[in-house]
């Protein structure tokens with residue numbers, strides 16, 4: 203594969219989640235984490251999964267990633283059943299999970315090293331392209347411990363984007379950051395999404411964050427997690443989390459959410 207093909211936007215991914223339930227069977231109890239989930243994610247769509255702690259958001263993300271298997275039902279990408287992890291579905295977690303023994307460039311190269319058909323020079327060029335995209339081109343030789351929390355998450359984002367996956371799965375990636383850093387990352391992520399157009403599934407329990415980022419927000423009920431309501435967010439982009447319109451839509455969703463739980467944040 204040429205570097206030009208690598209840098210092209212991949213654009214045929216679509217997720218289909220059909221009748222998915224997930225039970226965790228323990229020695230003493232069985233937890234029903236998800237029950238009869240049906241949803242589709244269109245190619246290039248940014249979908250936020252929203253709900254209180256324990257409603258199964260991360261479980262669904264792990265099922266889409268292929269890290270776990272549903273107890274019932276199936277998940278398809280481009281019509282093919284997901285049977286395990288794959289390079290077309292990259293995951294980014296709340297904890298950056300960077301390798302401390304590698305520098306910034308080494309971390310971004312990590313996923314690229316597994317890709318066949320690229321020279322080492324191609325890989326370095328691609329890694330630098332993604333470091334530029336997240337605004338860290340001057341930090342390619344920095345060690346992980348020298349970076350702020352926000353910078354670490356930027357490196358994690360560059361590392362997830364570098365293999366050019368069709369689907370990006372993000373599990374509360376900004377939850378541990380301070381408000382100002384988070385706001386900058388909301389702007390950057392929207393900018394990156396405009397340029398690289400991925401199919402994104404983003405887990406959060408922050409209503410405003412979901413409205414700020416999502417094309418669609420899917421609200422889950424608490425255990426067992428079921429889809430309660432879907433909201434199409436038709437606000438213009440780029441959005442700022444402090445926009446009045448974002449706050450208004452968030453207020454509507456929060457009122458719905460309060461009917462089911464008190465532990466989500468606005």
Ligand SMILES: Nc1ncnc2c1ncn2[C@@H]1O[C@H](COP(=O)(O)OP(=O)(O)OP(=O)(O)O)[C@@H](O)[C@H]1O
Nearest residue numbers: 226233235254255256257258259260261262407425
């Ligand atoms: N490996 C596991 N073994 C047993 N139970 C689990 C496991 N993983 C998750 N659960 C249970 O499944 C339910 C859903 O958990 P999950 O982490 O998916 O929720 P969540 O909505 O992502 O929560 P949070 O917002 O707190 O991360 C919870 O009751 C949790 O305790």
